[in-house]
Structure formats: C-alpha cells, structure tokens
Amino acid sequence: PVGPPPALPPGFAVKATSVGRMLTTASNDAVYAYAEDEAHSSACRGACLQRWSPVTAPALASAQGDWTLLERSPGVRQWVFRGQPLYTHNLDRHSWSQQGSDVPGWRNVFLQPAPAWPASFTVRATLAGNVLADREGRTIYVYYCADDSADQLACDHPDDTQVYRLAMCGGGAPDRCLAHWPYVPAAEGESSPNRTWTIVSIDPRTGRFAAEGAPGALRVWAYRDRPVYTFGGDQRPGDVAGGGTGEWRGMRNGLRAFWLRDDYMQGIL
Incomplete structure (x- = not known):
C-alpha cells in the first residue's frame, strides 16, 4: 500500500x-x-x-x-x-x-x-469459512488479471482490455459471460457507502464503463472500482463453486470468492 x-x-x-x-x-x-x-x-x-x-x-x-x-x-x-x-x-x-x-x-x-461493504450485502458460512454475499445469499466473486508478459501489468479494470476476461468467462462471448458470471446489480435507491465500495455503470457487451443512464448499461456494485460478480453455477447460499476459476486458481486471469474468513482452504478459492 x-x-x-x-x-x-x-x-x-x-x-x-x-x-x-x-x-x-x-x-x-x-x-x-x-x-x-x-x-x-x-x-x-x-x-x-x-x-x-x-x-x-x-x-x-x-x-x-x-x-x-x-x-x-x-x-x-x-x-x-x-x-x-x-x-x-x-x-x-x-x-x-x-x-x-x-x-x-x-x-x-x-x-x-476495512471500509463497510454495502448494507444490502450479507455474510454466509461456507465449507471453508465466511464469504461476502449479495442480498440473496449468493457468493460474491472478484476478478483478478495480470498480463502474461515481462512487466505483469494488471488487466482487471474496466478501462483495461476485456479480451482476457471475456475469453476466461465465456470463450469470448459476452452473453455466455453474463450467464456464467452475472454482475451484482445495485438496487434502485442504493448509494455508495465509501470510496472502496461504489456503484458504477457498465456496458455488458464490452465490460467497459458506460455513461450513466446509457441504453443497455447496467448499474452494478464495484470493489475498488472493479465490478463484482456472482456465479451461475452456485445453487444455494454458501456455495463457492466458482472459487479459484481461471489461471493460477484465479490469481492471474480468473475469479476468486470474496473471503472474509478462510479457515481451511488457505486462499485456494
């Protein structure tokens, strides 16, 4: 820091x-x-x-x-x-x-x-510890990306290229990404509690920032300016089936559960 x-x-x-x-x-x-x-x-x-x-x-x-x-x-x-x-x-x-x-x-x-997360978020117990979840109890995931090059530049921000993320989550197809890894929507009337947890406008076709109110844009929650997601394969509250998806268990180009406490898996998910 x-x-x-x-x-x-x-x-x-x-x-x-x-x-x-x-x-x-x-x-x-x-x-x-x-x-x-x-x-x-x-x-x-x-x-x-x-x-x-x-x-x-x-x-x-x-x-x-x-x-x-x-x-x-x-x-x-x-x-x-x-x-x-x-x-x-x-x-x-x-x-x-x-x-x-x-x-x-x-x-x-x-x-x-840590700064407070949104009031609508919840905490759920899982097989490995506690995770942050949305209002329905679905586990929240964060996308991580580092360019596979000598300088290892980050590529997990909406202003960065979305090629890596789209390839990982949907084989390059935005619709498949949205089905497998939907954004966490911000409800009408919700506002950002601090600068760590904010509400951003995203173009779901490109994954980039969009003008607020733009046609088709989604109003979603972001952690440190990066949108957060749920996983379509999670069936019930407390599931973490999407944890560690991608390269290096999600650390290079993939998604990891938002752990509040990891007692057993030691960062694997």
Whole structure:
C-alpha cells in the first residue's frame, strides 16, 4: 500500500485482509485482545494461559504512541495496544488466523478496519469459512488479471482490455459471460457507502464503463472500482463453486470468492 509503514515495535507486523489491517507477530501469528482485560491489568491468568500466550516485550522495550506495557510479574512485561493487552492463541492452526475470535470474549486486533461493504450485502458460512454475499445469499466473486508478459501489468479494470476476461468467462462471448458470471446489480435507491465500495455503470457487451443512464448499461456494485460478480453455477447460499476459476486458481486471469474468513482452504478459492 502507498504510505509510510505502520509504527510498530519490533516483533510485530501488519497483514492486509478483506476485513482490515490485522495486527500479527513477526512470525505471522494472529494477535488477540480479551474483553475482560484493562490497560493496566490482565484477567487471563491460571487456566486461561493454557490456551492463550501473552505477547511479551523485550527487556529494553519502552512505551511509544499507542503502545504501552503491562507488568504481569516481576521482569515479565506484556505489550498493550490502544489499551488492550495482547495475546496469541495457542490453538491457531495457520498464519493470520481468526479462529481465536470464536472464543467468547476474544477478538482479533486490527490497526484499521476495512471500509463497510454495502448494507444490502450479507455474510454466509461456507465449507471453508465466511464469504461476502449479495442480498440473496449468493457468493460474491472478484476478478483478478495480470498480463502474461515481462512487466505483469494488471488487466482487471474496466478501462483495461476485456479480451482476457471475456475469453476466461465465456470463450469470448459476452452473453455466455453474463450467464456464467452475472454482475451484482445495485438496487434502485442504493448509494455508495465509501470510496472502496461504489456503484458504477457498465456496458455488458464490452465490460467497459458506460455513461450513466446509457441504453443497455447496467448499474452494478464495484470493489475498488472493479465490478463484482456472482456465479451461475452456485445453487444455494454458501456455495463457492466458482472459487479459484481461471489461471493460477484465479490469481492471474480468473475469479476468486470474496473471503472474509478462510479457515481451511488457505486462499485456494
């Protein structure tokens, strides 16, 4: 991302996710906070420590900005971020996990939450985790494209060539693309909640932007200026049959589900 790096003490990192900028350790373990804690005291002691490990600070660490320190015992200090003592979850099975947030009272720590998605969108549980879905519960997909050339230029924006997308989703036929991968329409009266989620006008024949109100143009939802889709092969809410479609499991020229939480597939879909 464009901008200065976050002000983090040594031993921490930030992971950009679809739900926000997640705080982690330098080894990519998710960091959590406990609702019963206070800035100067920890309620996680005794049996609690069998499941949760305080994120301890080195001997020479000092408070800075949003970061302070809590002395758990003589010589053992725990990092505190914005008044929240920090922990890792001993039962997490993979990096950047959200599984610890299933435990009542515990939650992942974020430096910054992601902008809110449209109010009509929903969240659906799938075989692998939670996805963003439209008002009917259909999984939402995002198109990714990188030109197969030395410079690897992006080709997933409506202002870019649509040759790759049309070839992938319909063998070059716009009608087949619309049948297999329909755009997510914005209902009358809906408006963009922020600059991340916007409503755009698209010419369905070309896939390019169209003038608002132009004959045949569709008013659709876009994520970061790129239209989002559902998949015609999904039969019921929670289906992710279209996930990972295309080259490199959808990363080079294809579509991937809009994951809010991926517990099992590790980015495959």
